[in-house]
Amino acid sequence: MPLNKSALTESTSRRRKNTKIEWSPWLQKALKVLKPPERLTVSEWADKYRVLDAKTSAEPGPWRTERTPYLRGIMDAFTDPDIEEIIFVKPTQVGGTECLNNIVGYVIAQDPSPTMIVYPTDKLAEFTSKNRIQPMIKLCPVLSERYQDQESKILELQFDGMYVVLSGANSPASLASRPIRYLFMDEVDKFPPSAGKEADPRSLARERTKTFAHNKKIFQTSTPTRKNGPIWEEWENADDQRRYYVPCPHCGHYQTLRFKQIKWPNTARTAEEAQTTAYYECEQCHGIITDGHKPAMLRAGRWQSEKKTGTRKTAFHLNALYSPWVRFGDVAYEFLRSKDFPELLMNFVNSWLAEPWEQTEAKMNSDNVLEKQSEYEEGVVPDGTLLITAGVDVQKDHFYYTIRAWGTNMTSWNIAHGVAETWDQIEYIMNLPYRDKQGNIYQVNLCAIDSGDRTDEVYEFCAFNQEWAVPVKGSSNSLLSRYKVSTIDKTSSKAYGMRLYIIDGNQYKDMIAGRLNRPNGPGSWMVYKGCDREYAEQICAEEKVVEKKGGREVEIWKPKAIHAANHYLDAEVYAALAADLLHVRYIQPETTREQPEINKTQSVEYQQNNFIKPDYDWINLKGRWI
Structure with a gap:
């Protein structure tokens, strides 16, 4: 009797279900390796x-x-x-x-x-x-x-x-x-x-x-x-720079979270009080955003390109304000706790804001310069002055100059500064007599003049006035000492054979920045009473940054902004070099001892008897030549 085809098929299917295929362990592992992965991000x-x-x-x-x-x-x-x-x-x-x-x-x-x-x-x-x-x-x-x-x-x-x-x-x-x-x-x-x-x-x-x-x-x-x-x-x-934008819960405006939008009441007197009262202010509607709003804002956030020239190299930037584990008050507290201590502030900028640290502790502030005003008016030589030096920064069609008095411990006072337009005016200014309150007369003992621009003119001027003027040039590399001595070897120059001083400006700017931090008094770097803001701004036109040179990191002074005027700062550097050339750094305070005989050509009495104070009301020492 022939078998029923459907019955045979059913029987075969049942046997297959009851048959358990035994795979060897190595084969099972191989099949897992060969199994294609899920399509997942x-x-x-x-x-x-x-x-x-x-x-x-x-x-x-x-x-x-x-x-x-x-x-x-x-x-x-x-x-x-x-x-x-x-x-x-x-x-x-x-x-x-x-x-x-x-x-x-x-x-x-x-x-x-x-x-x-x-x-x-x-x-x-x-x-x-x-x-x-x-x-x-x-x-x-x-x-x-x-x-x-x-x-x-x-x-x-x-x-x-x-x-x-x-x-x-x-x-x-x-x-x-x-x-x-x-x-x-x-x-x-x-x-x-x-x-x-x-x-x-x-x-x-x-x-x-x-x-x-x-x-x-x-x-x-x-x-x-x-x-x-x-x-x-x-x-x-990066080809593509992306930041995370989140919507305001009040107006829906998409924005990045920034530290400057964290606010706390003016009545908060301590970091702890700011921590408990801080909130985030929307940059668009100025609505108050609390920590409770943050989770929904983050979920609705999106990455947006702020600069895009391609996608091969894509960069993402976040700060700690986005963290679900950090409250806005925590950021305020950390800032207030850190702001007066450079090391802590650096950690706040790096680890909380995810921004690079700039040498803010090495930035000079113009307000600090104006706070260094002494009791002496412009043009008056302070008590305790031993000698006077000057510095001239040479520009294409004019000159910036400064005149500084020096005492023991490198104490110094700016007694005049300004702008001149010709070499004759520079010569006149540097030969003017300056008086102290007792009427004693002083003159510029040494003036250092920048030879980076108008080099031949500088050399010739210094050759004609070499009893009080020397040419200087900034070094392109760091020096072991503050300056080194070279010789002008240009045979066609009237200054041939004269000394040329190569100066490490970074070291002198370090000195100025450091002495600005001292209170007025011994060892301080001061300015005259009523000093103008333009001078102060130029003194503070640079900041100290770290750069890589020759495979190593070096600290150098650079302008804070492109084309920032720093001419008075350069002039003060040259005046400080002139003081070093006269060894003022090594002059000690006078002690009670027998004094050597003073050469009459250097005595105050001789100067008083042989110099007549010219009428120089027509010269504006603070501003441009009139």
């Missing part, structure tokens, strides 16, 4: 699989991007095929470290490829491996099942189809000879300038990605330090 993967460790996280448990929604755009940029490099300029307390760890976890689970993570030191790399990376792997099943524990070392973690190398920027051996596709560099501003005897550690690490020229990814993050620091230079050179 980094933030989706983290929300689905990442678990935070109670040992290192303030909020242990499943990761929720919704808690720090600003990290979504940074993490998902990693899966954007148009982006090759990601720059993250960050403060503390915004989840930046976990952002990097999420991307590393995504790579292991979704796109296994050789990976390197570089930290400032190898010790920090070891600590992070033990306390962050390995705990993350063990708490996440999709990572732990790929982890080859027995084959791994502290600084070299092995996975199915890839490895993760953790390196210290101070260890050149750990940065060499490993082809990698994914490069992560954490806290790059703390990297040493070189890895031992090798080149810049960031450059060494980048060399390892050459094998993957078309599909590599480089991720750099750091809290900034200075404007010439690595992370801020990367930010400024």
